Each structure stands twice: as C-alpha cells, then as structure tokens.
Amino acid sequence: MVTRRSPARKPVAKRCPDCKGVGEITETVRVGPARKRRDTGDQQTALCLTCFGSGLAPTD
Template identity: 60%
Template sequence: MAATKTPEPTPAQCSVCKGTGEVSRTVLVGRKRRAVGQQTGLCLNCLGSGEAPTDQP
C-alpha cells in the first residue's frame, strides 16, 4: 500500500511584524530627541523570518 504524505502545516505569522520580518522604528536626533523620520529594522521577535516563534527547542 502506498504511503500518503501529509502536508506540513504552514507556520503562523509573527504578530509583531505581520510576517514581513521587518519593523519600523522612529529615528530621534538632538538633545531634545526630536523625531525626524522612520527606519526599518529586523524584527527581534522572529529574528527576520516572519514566522511566529515556537516554544519547542
């Protein structure tokens, strides 16, 4: 009998970056910390993968 292969479940998206792997941060300059714009950076929750982190080792 032929073995049927079960499809792997798709991983859930990261809730912080919405699956993109990047987050926007406000850029502050000067002594009064004036906001001048935004810069994208790596999502620290999923480390840029876009997948929700799991508790499994």
C-alpha cells in the same frame, strides 16, 4: 486491493505578530541627547527582534 493514503501535510508556520510576516519593522528616528530626545517625522526600517527577520512566529 491496496489503498494508498496521501502523505501527511506539514503544519503551516504562523506569521510573526509583530512584523506580520515581513521580517522588518519601522522605527521612528529619534534625535538629541539622551535626556532630551525628540521624535522626528522620519522612519527607518529595522530587523524584527521577535522573529529575527524570518517572518515566522517563534515557537515555545
């Protein structure tokens, strides 16, 4: 009698810690000249630079 094994599972990729798996982060909009910048109450979305928008944690 031949016993069969189930195929090995692929490791589950971890979510990016900075964007929490979404691939985007929110940034505060800043206005004014370089020396006198101030934050506004507005937010904009930006691409997560840790995972480059994939949502997966970078590997070492």
